[in-house]
Amino acid sequence: MDAIFLQVLNGLDKGGAYALIALGLTLVFGTLGVVNFAHGALFMLGAFCAVTLNNVFNISYERISETEKDFLGNPLKEQVPILQDWVGPDVAAFLIDWSVPLSIILAVIAMAIIGVAMERGLIKHFYKRPHADQILVTFGLAIVLQEIIRHYFGANPIPQPAPDAFSGAANVGALVGLGSNVIYPWWRLVYFLFSAMVIFGVFAFLRFTTFGMVVRAGMQDRETVGLLGINIERRFTIVFGLAAVVAGMAGAMYTPILPPDYHMGMNFLVLSFVVVVVGGMGSLEGAVLAGFLLGILQSFASMTEVKAILPGIDQIIIYLVAVIVLLTLPRGLMGRRGIAED
Amino acid sequence: MLRTLSRSDWLLMAIFTAIVVTLPWTMQPIGAAYPDLLQKFAIYGIFAIGFNILFGLTGYLSFGHAAFLGVGSYAAVWSFKLLTMNVLPALAFSVLIAGVFAFLIGYVSLRRSGIYFSILTLAFAQMSYNLAYSVLTPITNGETGLQTRAIRQSAEISLRDGDIRIIDQALGIQEFGVPITNLFGMKMSGYPGFYFCAVMLIVCFFVALCISRSNFGMMLKAIKSNQNRLNYTGIHTRPYLIAAFVISGMYAGLAGSLLAITDPIAGAERMQWTASGEVVLMTILGGVGTLVGPVLGAGLIKYAEQKVSSWNEGILNSAFSFLPDGAQAFFVELFSFFVGEGWHLTLGFMFMVIVIFLPGGLMEGFRRIGRAFNRARRSEGGRTTVAANTPAQERG
């Protein structure tokens, strides 16, 4: 029972992450008709927003230590954060401790700029081009972005601890009346809440604003919306920016769970496409549903009891589900006819 | 079938053959004239040609073609381990197994189209890769990769670690250490291996040319341009699609088998999605739907992977040694972003630049150059005609 409850938590947590990444991908595909292979790279850039902010907070000047020695036996040059002199040691320590949640602000600003620049500079020229061209150009862009990050941050993962307040594990068992073994990291609970909030935010934005209405209409029938005299181009730019921001925030918040490195986006790329397609191309609800479904199934497939019956099932479960769903439901869980079938 | 080929097709064949056969000479100035890279050009050329039969003609984008490459390699190495070091059985065996595998996957995946088809093929390939890497280790030898070994001393040693080679043993062929692959005694590494691959490439190119000019090829192109219309006219397109998928899977199997023939090892990572993605990139880079394009794309990517990645600072320094010191340092610094460990950056920029400026890939570029050249010649030719005509008019 405890084990199953924990796996459900794991599944929800994973599902939240998958859904967040898939959301932007399917949004861009549904409205702009662009297959964006650089979406994983946007997730990675978001994660590096957190790294950057942490680094900025830690920008230091050197002070020669009188007692300590460095690895070569010379006097150790102590690093003192400049922040400490500006705002005092307490506030500085607080900022450094909370750099990951704070980095959401940076991620939103930076990713909005990057997203809009990407759409204006590159993606908009590819609306009418075949999917193959879109794949090649966005894949090329993803590689370039990755290499730029590697140039500045190296290839090794960079640890980004969660704030102290969230660093331990919560005794969830006591809350729901299960054993004391049922503990779950605070940060993962935060991440789940965060992803739920972002998902609801995006849905509410698309459901209850005029802008959202136009975008949804555009997803249904782009040409007609264009004929109505609505400036669809400007809205496309905003949609792409929104997708980039969602991916970036997801990446920034994920860093305490997965120390970021420059190719983490590629690892999520295939997975996010599977999620989007299982959900049905161009369906936001489908992407969220598929994200949680795959997350939970993956968690359960990894249980020792399941693996004892089907060895290696946890390695292929995602793909197996994709195959079964696509063969029984031609357009994924909630896809519509006519999208991405030509 | 041969009758459908026009004179220009035969000319293309002749030029292609001439270029492939002379690669060991023509590639020397760019430092690519060594057996391994030439073999890789030919092998990945075959892979890309086969991929293009599916993608270029029917428009169905498979994202799991590397699975057939991997299966072909495993089949070939098992043939070396169980039957003989002669490459012909391995070749036949690989193509056959890859064909069967492609039929199974194609039969299922081709029930869907568009991106749903792509994801189905991707899912099958990733499952193959993940299982080959872990659970199927008894067949694939997992991470280390399946290799040929010396004849095993006792039946207790697993077949992974000791070979039996029934045919070679029956023929009484003596072996010293781990034997190398051969074609009736001619070793298949180095330049002989390249020429073997080159012959295969030329044959494969010819077959692809025939397919593209045949009625079957026309049907595939019709599927690409409008499948619905075909269905309305009562044509059942699925058998054609499955046939194209299987043929292209067999090409991949052949390429996989050649990889094992020139270098008898088969690893799971040949089936990873990055490998499937690579052949997609090769084809788009060269030009989708063209015959020569995919081969060019394959060559370019392999060249970047092998040569550009090897240009370290030392080589850059000597390459720019003719410049004054300051300029030399600047250029070395600048180029070191793009070569050596930065070769991925070059690849990424190359993808972007080519697709932005040449929507049809490299072949589009050649066509444009050709057109510009023709136009220049035509206008020049026009002038001479006028000049030639003038005296007649005067006479008139």
Next chain:
Amino acid sequence: MKFHNPNRRAILKYGAATGAASLATPYFFSRGAFAQSNNYRNAPTGSTVTLGFNVPQTGAYADEGADELRAYELAVEHINAGGGGMLDTFSSSALRDAGGGINGKRVEFVTGDTQTKSDAARASAKRMIENDGAIMITGGSSSGVAIAVQSLCQEAGVIFMSGLTHSNDTTGKDRRANGFRHFFNTEMSGAALGPILQKNYGDNRKVYHLTADYTWGWSQQGSMEKYTQPYGWETVANVMTPVGAGDFSQYITPVLSSDADTLILNHYGGDMVNSLTQAVQFGLRDKQVNGRDFTIIVPLYSRLMAQGAGDAVKGIYGSTNWHWSLQDEASQAFVRSFGEKYGFPPSQAAHTCYCQAILYADAAQRAGTFQPSVLGAALEDFEFDGLGNGPVLYRAGDHQCFKDVLVVKGKENPTSKFDLLEVVEVTPRAQVEYPADMLGGELGPYNDGV
């Protein structure tokens, strides 16, 4: 011919090259007589000799590869100078006496990118052998790649000095005569860790293994089980995890609900960084089971991984081949020369690669030739000291180095971002030795490549 910015010398050079290219027959037609004059592959003819450094320059191990390359460049510098770094402390004086270079030839090198993929690594090794005339290949950061390149070098007839490879198979069932390994293996890790774990954590523990699902993971798991069993450590479960899983939460929560009090993470690289970070997040390091402190163990450590896992490594035991904080004269000399050139201390990958380059050069100098069979014989049963690991034996039976193994622990109060591990104990060589035929495999004959 089109060359931009023509310059007279360049035109002469390139012109000559292309002219020769179009006239000359390829290598294989002309090879015969030329190659016969030397009795081994790629025998150096001029005043230089070329070594091939095959390291991961892209992918997850790129930083480790970059560190290996730095070590190689440093080694080449020292060999060509006939001294410096650990070459000064090395017990064999052949290279120092020669006063620079090997056998009177200056050392040059070519580099290649393994991408941590067997195919790419073999292709790049082949390029260095076929095109660049490399006389030996060295480097790498994973066992799959090392084994693949080792067998290639055996076929091609050049020496392979492996870099970072920890699987038993490299010098076990996949051993080859042309291949040599300085790094230790899972067997030695287990043998070194067993007694120290018992000393610190007591007898009769219940162990939960998370194991990367491939050859190295299995071999590491087997060794840990084998060497902790004598102390009554019992395996509760051994769960295979897919390589590159990223999020390990679904494998960690079952540990919580089992009655295990010890978790052994048989992971390396990115997997280890992620699984350790997450296990600590799940509160496993602070947990109590049956009145005992819960324990996490990482059998194979590297400083770069420790850096990636950050605070999560504190207090966690593991083993390593070498660590820069060692106080012996040789290690200090190496750290000083490396640190002065690059500004930070070397990793264990850098150390093993530096040693391999020096050992190869020294063997070639002592043998007086680069011929694999003769040079290999000079390495076999070679006893040496002064390369940072105490007295070492290059065993003839399996071409494996035997030396002391370091048991390390994540430092509680690191003073810098490099100071993450502290050496707990140096397990003496005698304790980690095993018979040469224990792991199976056969070296076979040397191949000189002709």
